[in-house]
Amino acid sequence: MWQKYDENLHNNPFFHEIIKNHGDLIVKASQEEWIICVPRIGVIDPNEITIETILDHILVPSEGTTLSKKEATIKNKQIVTNSTTRHILFEETFYIEDLKYTVFCIDSPLFSSRVTCPHVVNKIETLHHCIDFFWSENLSHVLIKIQRLCASFVDQNRSFCRENLQNQKDLIGSLYSQCLQLVLRNRGFTDCDNIKLAVETYMQSCLDQFLTHAINTVTCLHDSELNKIIRNSSELQLKDLSIPPKFCDNITNAKSELSKINNYVTILDKVNCLKLTFGHLYTKICLTSDDVLQLFVFLILKLNITNWTSNLIYLTQFQFSSHEPNESNFLVTSLEAALEFIKSEQFAKIKPRHSVTPLFQTIVTGDLTNLRKLLDVKNSGGNLCHPLCDCDDCTKMDSSYDINSKGQTLLTFAALLGRSEIVEFLLSKGAEVNSVDYFGRSALHYACLKGHQDVLLILVNCRAEVNVRDHDGNTPLHVACNNGHENCVKALFYASKGLDIDCVNKHGDSPLHLAVKWNYVGICAVLIENNANVCVTNRKNQLPANLAQNYYTERFFPNSVPKPPKDNNRSDKFKKIDLLLKAIENDDLPLTCFYLGFSTSSHYDFQSKCHPLCNCEKCEDLDTGQDPNVEYISVNACNIDGFTPLHFAAKFGRTELLRILLDSGALPNLKTLKTLQTPLHLACIHQQVSVVKELVKCANCEVDSQDYYGNTPLYYACVRNDAKIVEVLLTNGANADIRDYGNSIIKQVQENLTESQDIFL
Amino acid sequence: MANNTSGASHNFKVVLLGEGCVGKTSLVLRYVEDKFNTNHVTTVQASFLNKKLNIDGKRINLAIWDTAGQEKFHALGPIYYRSSNGAVLVYDITDEDSFQKVKSWVKELRKMLGADICLVIAGNKTDLEKNRNVSLEEAEAYAIKVGAIHFQTSAKLNKGVEEMFLVLTQKMLETVEEKEAQNAPLSRQNSQRRNVVVVDDDQVPPPPTRQCCSNS
Numbered sequence: 001m002w003q004k005y006d007e008n009l010h011n012n013p014f015f016h017e018i019i020k021n022h023g024d025l026i027v028k029a030s031q032e033e034w035i036i037c038v039p040r041i042g043v044i045d046p047n048e049i050t051i052e053t054i055l056d057h058i059l060v061p062s063e064g065t066t067l068s069k070k071e072a073t074i075k076n077k078q079i080v081t082n083s084t085t086r087h088i089l090f091e092e093t094f095y096i097e098d099l100k101y102t103v104f105c106i107d108s109p110l111f112s113s114r115v116t117c118p119h120v121v122n123k124i125e126t127l128h129h130c131i132d133f134f135w136s137e138n139l140s141h142v143l144i145k146i147q148r149l150c151a152s153f154v155d156q157n158r159s160f161c162r163e164n165l166q167n168q169k170d171l172i173g174s175l176y177s178q179c180l181q182l183v184l185r186n187r188g189f190t191d192c193d194n195i196k197l198a199v200e201t202y203m204q205s206c207l208d209q210f211l212t213h214a215i216n217t218v219t220c221l222h223d224s225e226l227n228k229i230i231r232n233s234s235e236l237q238l239k240d241l242s243i244p245p246k247f248c249d250n251i252t253n254a255k256s257e258l259s260k261i262n263n264y265v266t267i268l269d270k271v272n273c274l275k276l277t278f279g280h281l282y283t284k285i286c287l288t289s290d291d292v293l294q295l296f297v298f299l300i301l302k303l304n305i306t307n308w309t310s311n312l313i314y315l316t317q318f319q320f321s322s323h324e325p326n327e328s329n330f331l332v333t334s335l336e337a338a339l340e341f342i343k344s345e346q347f348a349k350i351k352p353r354h355s356v357t358p359l360f361q362t363i364v365t366g367d368l369t370n371l372r373k374l375l376d377v378k379n380s381g382g383n384l385c386h387p388l389c390d391c392d393d394c395t396k397m398d399s400s401y402d403i404n405s406k407g408q409t410l411l412t413f414a415a416l417l418g419r420s421e422i423v424e425f426l427l428s429k430g431a432e433v434n435s436v437d438y439f440g441r442s443a444l445h446y447a448c449l450k451g452h453q454d455v456l457l458i459l460v461n462c463r464a465e466v467n468v469r470d471h472d473g474n475t476p477l478h479v480a481c482n483n484g485h486e487n488c489v490k491a492l493f494y495a496s497k498g499l500d501i502d503c504v505n506k507h508g509d510s511p512l513h514l515a516v517k518w519n520y521v522g523i524c525a526v527l528i529e530n531n532a533n534v535c536v537t538n539r540k541n542q543l544p545a546n547l548a549q550n551y552y553t554e555r556f557f558p559n560s561v562p563k564p565p566k567d568n569n570r571s572d573k574f575k576k577i578d579l580l581l582k583a584i585e586n587d588d589l590p591l592t593c594f595y596l597g598f599s600t601s602s603h604y605d606f607q608s609k610c611h612p613l614c615n616c617e618k619c620e621d622l623d624t625g626q627d628p629n630v631e632y633i634s635v636n637a638c639n640i641d642g643f644t645p646l647h648f649a650a651k652f653g654r655t656e657l658l659r660i661l662l663d664s665g666a667l668p669n670l671k672t673l674k675t676l677q678t679p680l681h682l683a684c685i686h687q688q689v690s691v692v693k694e695l696v697k698c699a700n701c702e703v704d705s706q707d708y709y710g711n712t713p714l715y716y717a718c719v720r721n722d723a724k725i726v727e728v729l730l731t732n733g734a735n736a737d738i739r740d741y742g743n744s745i746i747k748q749v750q751e752n753l754t755e756s757q758d759i760f761l
Numbered sequence: 762m763a764n765n766t767s768g769a770s771h772n773f774k775v776v777l778l779g780e781g782c783v784g785k786t787s788l789v790l791r792y793v794e795d796k797f798n799t800n801h802v803t804t805v806q807a808s809f810l811n812k813k814l815n816i817d818g819k820r821i822n823l824a825i826w827d828t829a830g831q832e833k834f835h836a837l838g839p840i841y842y843r844s845s846n847g848a849v850l851v852y853d854i855t856d857e858d859s860f861q862k863v864k865s866w867v868k869e870l871r872k873m874l875g876a877d878i879c880l881v882i883a884g885n886k887t888d889l890e891k892n893r894n895v896s897l898e899e900a901e902a903y904a905i906k907v908g909a910i911h912f913q914t915s916a917k918l919n920k921g922v923e924e925m926f927l928v929l930t931q932k933m934l935e936t937v938e939e940k941e942a943q944n945a946p947l948s949r950q951n952s953q954r955r956n957v958v959v960v961d962d963d964q965v966p967p968p969p970t971r972q973c974c975s976n977s
Binding site for chain 1: 770927
């Protein structure tokens with residue numbers, strides 16, 4: 001692959017002339033370390049090969065000139081002279097009878113203004129290059145023939161995906177030779193390697209998903225096992241793999257490149273994708289092979305690719321055109337090595353580092369006696385101010401308030417590490433079973449995440465909430481399905497009542513979506529047996545059946561359409577909404593109105609309406625300035641984080657737009673997904689007085705809405721020390737006595753703030 | 762691209778093996794790019810490099826693979842060295858452990874690839890002669906014993922590097938030509954196939970049987 005330019009210099013007339021008639025120059029070149037440049041075959045007229053041109057083509061690197069005393073320097077694989085820049089196509093070192101000299105093969109003659117052959121050397125790195133190659137070689141007529149051959153092959157091999165790998169290889173191999181015969185039938189064998197490569201690549205592009213699907217099927221089990229390892233290690237960070245942080249920038253680019261690997265169907269394109277990924281990793285940094293391997297492992301862990309084994313088998317086993325140990329071979333081998341390492345015992349030993357207090361350390365080591373001792377000391381040692389005191393010092397005494405840097409309680413941490421004894425002990429001591437950490441995950445989530453079935457059963461027995469959702473909307477069942485813990489999925493069904501099997505997370509994925517996506521066939525079976533809904537669509541409008549990549553997972557959906565009803569509208573919509581929000585941020589009212597389908601004139605000019613809510617005929621006309629052919633964004637549409645246009649208008653203080661939005665039916669109380677904030681919250685946080693005034697005027701505006709932290713808009717206004725907003729809120733009935741989830745009350749926050757204080761009095 | 766007519770053309774795969782920090786990457790960079798200070802090398806893919814040689818009219822394309830040297834990656838060795846024609850085993854003359862590591866590589870290579878693979882052993886960093894911890898005599902005696910050729914190199918001073926690769930190439934050439942003489946039809950294809958790992962359907966391990974509600 002990547003047929004880099006190559007030719008046998010002994011057949012090159014220019015070089016031949018030097019060898020034959022100027023042996024003295026060669027001897028001299030060997031002694032003085034001169035470099036002989038040879039224009040590639042066919043670009044120089046044999047009549048032009050004179051002693052002058054030859055002297056022009058012998059470089060003296062130490063002086064930066066040629067033998068003819070013209071300036072010529074070597075820079076970055078190019079030879080730069082006053083008049084020309086030539087590419088070095090390849091370098092060859094000759095060892096002939098005790099002489100050693102170096103030859104550069106260059107794309108056209110030095111110092112020659114006449115470019116004999118502007119046609120650039122064929123470079124075949126992608127499918128496009130292959131197709132170009134067919135055209136440039138006058139072979140375009142075979143493209144359609146290859147297409148037909150492939151189509152009939154697909155037709156004749158309906159059960160191809162269930163063949164074993166060897167048979168698949170043989171069948172594809174014979175298809176390849178048929179295709180090759182089409183081309184070679186009436187041709188000599190010139191440029192044979194490139195023809196082979198182009199034919200093979202084009203054939204693969206014709207087979208498209210047919211072949212990928214078949215290999216996915218064969219490797220399904222391997223992939224599901226690999227996915228399980230990858231999913232369960234996905235929290236590993238750079239430092240866990242001892243990768244220096246200086247590689248961060250390179251990783252970002254490499255990751256986005258490698259994530260495209262499944263967009264390509266041909267081996268050539270996939271390998272090119274690997275090559276580009278490597279290129280990103282190497283940018284500005286020299287890496288050792290150790291670094292490369294670790295970075296590759298890291299990329300694989302962080303990417304959402306579900307069929308690495310399948311890709312690898314495809315790249316290693318289905319290439320028939322070339323077997324030489326070249327660069328593509330090396331790249332594929334690197335991928336193989338990285339995957340092999342992930343599957344190795346060495347990798348299993350790598351654990352994320354927990355920075356822990358002594359109390360948490362007892363859980364890491366599983367030392368129950370010590371934990372008991374420490375807790376006893378804690379509970380007896382300190383005296384509470386009074387029995388029910390909840391001042392800061394006293395709350396620290398209470399073991400259930402012990403949390404680590406991720407907000408995990410002792411119980412959650414013990415569940416994460418699968419210390420069932422400790423879990424039991426803590427529960428017997430009255431630990432709160434449903435407490436969640438900063439990611440909204442409960443102990444049950446972590447038991448499912450790590451596949452600790454015993455812990456899961458204990459927790460469920462102690463009435464752990466089974467349908468609790470974390471900040472990404474995942475239930476414990478989601479987590480178990482995502483990480484491939486079939487035992488936990490079964491236990492959840494067995495032990496808990498009221499399990500919500502079709503609950504969707506913030507991506508709209510149900511547990512079944514996840515199980516299908518990662519090829520966990522066993523889990524799919526359990527979910528289907530328990531009547532999981534197969535008709536749930538996620539936010540990309542995909543049914544679980546659409547995520548199936550192989551025969552085994554497709555089997556579960558006998559009635560569904562075999563191929564996804566490709567509907568990009570939905571993701572397009574999200575993109576559109578992002579554009580709309582951007583327009584609001586930039587204060588671009590006309591553009592905003594355009595996206596929403598408002599006719600700007602009517603809204604700019606309120607006076608033209610009888611009154612703001614009028615729907616008399618005349619005013620109606622003003623409103624419906626919409627073009628029926630364009631799909632507009634609804635006023636209450638939200639982006640992926642739940643922000644509506646109203647949120648943005650409030651945040652950035654776009655009062656005029658806000659009015660327009662409210663008039664067009666925007667709901668004032670919609671909450672964002674993560675922080676659960678209303679537009680009023682945002683207006684208070686960003687101190688947009690006029691917006692606040694506008695919002696509280698709405699009849700149905702909830703002034704005391706609490707966000708994720710339990711804070712009301714009034715709280716934020718107080719924290720910002722914005723007297724005007726506080727006043728507006730209080731006059732509109734805001735309640736100053738609501739406690740947030742950290743138990744502080746607005747009046748307490750108030751104490752330090754002077755300006756707004758008198759408003760409360 | 763096809764080049765027919767005079768002079769056979771060979772593609773040789775050479776792997777560099779050795780502990781981390783013995784200078785594998787520096788050796789290959791010195792040989793192919795004639796560079797030493799790797800900090801100044803921009804965008805050079807040092808893990809895989811090509812070098813074209815022409816020895817008495819025979820064209821040879823060396824594909825030089827650098828491998829990961831850390832102990833935790835040791836098990837990945839076979840993935841890298843399978844179907845290679847030659848191996849450069851590098852140790853650091855100031856580090857006795859790295860020489861022991863070379864010995865273990867030699868054992869492994871001989872066991873897995875037999876006499877098909879040509880070995881050279883490179884004692885690198887001769888610029889640090891005063892800190893030498895591996896005796897030259899011992900190393901040379903060992904090399905002879907296992908049928909390898911020993912070289913002393915310094916990537917920093919550019920000593921012995923080119924010579925080492927040249928001798929290795931000549932040796933690989935001899936091996937291949939001997940083989941070709943033995944069985945006239947090219948046997949390379951077969952030797953390549955031999956190392957291809959075939960994942961057959963039949964070999965797919967059965968899904969681990971899990972019992973409901975038992976501890977995994």
